[in-house]
Amino acid sequence: MTALTPELDQFIRAIPKAELHLHIEGSLEPEMVFELARKHGVKLAYPSVEALRAAYDFSDLQSFLDIYYAGASVLIDEQDFYDLTYAYMQRAHADGVVHAEIMFDPQTHTARGVAFETVITGIDRALADARIDFGMTSKLIMSFLRHLNEDEAFATWEQAQPFLSKIAAVGLDSSERGHPPSKFSRVFAKVREAGLKVVAHAGEEGPPEYIYEALDDLKVERIDHGVRSEEDAALCARLAKEQMPLTVCPLSNVKLCVVNTAADHNIKRLLDKGMCVMVNSDDPAYFGGYIHENYRAITSGLNLSKQDIIKLAQNSIMASFMAPEQKAVWLDKIHDHAQGLGERVDDGLVESI
Numbered sequence: 198m199t200a201l202t203p204e205l206d207q208f209i210r211a212i213p214k215a216e217l218h219l220h221i222e223g224s225l226e227p228e229m230v231f232e233l234a235r236k237h238g239v240k241l242a243y244p245s246v247e248a249l250r251a252a253y254d255f256s257d258l259q260s261f262l263d264i265y266y267a268g269a270s271v272l273i274d275e276q277d278f279y280d281l282t283y284a285y286m287q288r289a290h291a292d293g294v295v296h297a298e299i300m301f302d303p304q305t306h307t308a309r310g311v312a313f314e315t316v317i318t319g320i321d322r323a324l325a326d327a328r329i330d331f332g333m334t335s336k337l338i339m340s341f342l343r344h345l346n347e348d349e350a351f352a353t354w355e356q357a358q359p360f361l362s363k364i365a366a367v368g369l370d371s372s373e374r375g376h377p378p379s380k381f382s383r384v385f386a387k388v389r390e391a392g393l394k395v396v397a398h399a400g401e402e403g404p405p406e407y408i409y410e411a412l413d414d415l416k417v418e419r420i421d422h423g424v425r426s427e428e429d430a431a432l433c434a435r436l437a438k439e440q441m442p443l444t445v446c447p448l449s450n451v452k453l454c455v456v457n458t459a460a461d462h463n464i465k466r467l468l469d470k471g472m473c474v475m476v477n478s479d480d481p482a483y484f485g486g487y488i489h490e491n492y493r494a495i496t497s498g499l500n501l502s503k504q505d506i507i508k509l510a511q512n513s514i515m516a517s518f519m520a521p522e523q524k525a526v527w528l529d530k531i532h533d534h535a536q537g538l539g540e541r542v543d544d545g546l547v548e549s550i
Contacts, residue, residue: 213534397411405429
C-alpha cells in the first residue's frame with residue numbers, strides 16, 4: 198500500500214477534477230437529517246445521529262436503498278433541497294471539484310407529495326449560488342427509479358417538461374438486480390428525441406449484459422459504475438475502443454460489498470486496459486467519503502502513481518458534459534498543476550478535443 202504523505206494528499210486534493218456520479222439525496226448527512234426532522238416534526242426511527250450513522254452497515258445495494266429512501270423523507274420544502282445541494286457543493290469545492298454533474302430522484306419525493314418544482318427549484322438555486330461563491334460549474338441529471346415501472350417513468354418525464362432547460366441529462370438508478378435497462382427503452386427514446394444526454398447505472402450488481410443493454414437499447418453516453426464489465430473481455434475491448442466513460446465509485450463498491458476492500462478494487466486494471474474510468478463518490482454521506490476520500494482510498498490501496506491520479510482527473514473532465522472549450526481550460530490547468538510538481542502529462546487529451 199502507498200503511504201499517503203501530506204504532499205501526495207495535497208496533490209490529490211488540489212488537482213482539478215469533475216464529479217459525474219453523485220446522488221444529491223445521498224449527500225444527506227445524519228446531522229442534517231436530524232436538523233430537518235426537527236424543522237418539520239418528522240419522527241425518525243433512530244434516537245441519535247450516532248445511532249443513524251451506525252446503521253450504515255450495508256450488505257448489498259437494497260439494504261442501502263431501504264435506509265436511503267427513509268432518510269429522504271425529511272426533505273420537504275425548497276429550502277431543504279437548497280441547503281442539501283449547497284452543502285455538497287461547498288464540500289466538493291474543498292476537494293478540488295471544479296465541475297459537478299448531480300443526479301436527483303424526483304420520484305423519491307413526488308411519491309411523498311413533494312412537488313417536482315419544489316425539488317428542482319431548490320437544487321437549481323443552490324447550483325447557481327455555488328457558481329457565484331465557488332466558481333464551480335454544474336449540470337443536473339434527472340434519474341428514473343428502475344424498481345418502478347416504465348409508465349411511472351413516463352409520468353415523471355411529463356412532470357419534467359416545464360423544467361427541461363434546467364436538466365442536462367436523464368439517468369437510471371435504484372435497484373439493479375431484476376431491472377434491466379431495456380425495461381425503459383421507450384421512455385429513453387423520448388428523452389433522446391428531446392435532445393437530452395442519456396446515462397444509466399449498469400454493471401454494479403447487475404451483469405455485463407446490462408451494460409450491453411444500456412449501450413445498445415438506451416444508447417447512453419456514460420455508464421454509471423460499470424465495474425462488472427471486467428467479466429467480459431469483448432465488452433472491455435469495446436468500452437476502451439469507444440472510450441465510453443465509466444463513472445466508478447470505489448468506496449460505494451466497498452460499502453455495498455461489490456468488492457471487499459479498496460485494495461481489491463479493479464479501477465486500476467480498467468485504467469490499464471485503456472478504459473475511460475474516473476473517481477466519484479456516489480452517495481458519500483452513506484458510503485464513508487466524498488471524492489477526496491475516494492481518491493485517497495484507491496491511491497493507498499492500489500499503489501496508484503501520480504500519473505494514475507492525473508489520468509483519472511483528465512478522464513473526469515473529458516467525460517463531463519461541459520463544452521469542449523471549457524474542458525480545454527481544465528485540462529490545461531491539470532497540465533499546469535502536474536508540471537508545477539515536475540510530473541509528466543499526456544498532452545494528447547488536450548489536443549483531442
